[in-house]
Amino acid sequence: MASGGGEVKLFGMWASPAVRRVEWALKMKGIEYEYIEEDLSNKSASLLAYNPINKQVPVLLHNGKPIAESLVIIEYIDEVWKHNPILPEDPYERTKARFWSTYSEGKCRDAVGKGYFTEGEEKENAIKYLEETVRVLDEELKGKKFFGGENLGFSDLVLGWMAFWLPVAEEVAFFEVLDSKKFPWFASWTDNFLEVPVIKENLPPRDKTVEFFENYRRQRLGASKCIKTHA
Known part of the structure; x- marks a missing residue:
């Protein structure tokens, strides 16, 4: 090692x-x-x-x-493990990488979760919020292959779930956010991210993932309706 x-x-x-x-x-x-x-x-x-x-x-x-x-x-x-650094060496760039990672964790995951596990107005509001968040990410990625430039880094790893799992959530929960016309730079980033060998070779099977989250969503929504019925 x-x-x-x-x-x-x-x-x-x-x-x-x-x-x-x-x-x-x-x-x-x-x-x-x-x-x-x-x-x-x-x-x-x-x-x-x-x-x-x-x-x-x-x-x-x-x-x-x-x-x-x-x-x-x-x-x-x-x-x-100092070799093949994931975070930038420059202090300012490191700060930026941490900022975008925190931004996505605090906003995107919560919005996707609500879009995935709710219905009606709550779901619509979550999707609108997610679109606003992706628009900010799209602007940050303008003219860049990855968040740090040409090389895969910390922010990309943290936001990488959006390249694979967000389309799964869209399919399972019947909504759409990843519009390449609305968010061309973000769409380009997802393509670039998924083509990196270390990423591409270490993703779960898509069909199995869709099936898993369909069942998981069904269980969560069923439990939620049961709680409301007995409230």
């Missing part, structure tokens, strides 16, 4: 975008690791012990020490 060394394990779940972004970072660095699939409906004692706060994946275990939360894990990976 390259610089950093030691035993590396990743606790994950195959359909999780947050887990995949950590895997992309590990693959970019060429880090050998053991992947441990978790059943989130029956979480292992190890996962609960290593991440007792939120009891979720991903969890990276490096030499027996657990690190939780995908953005934190990626920064840890980048600091420990």
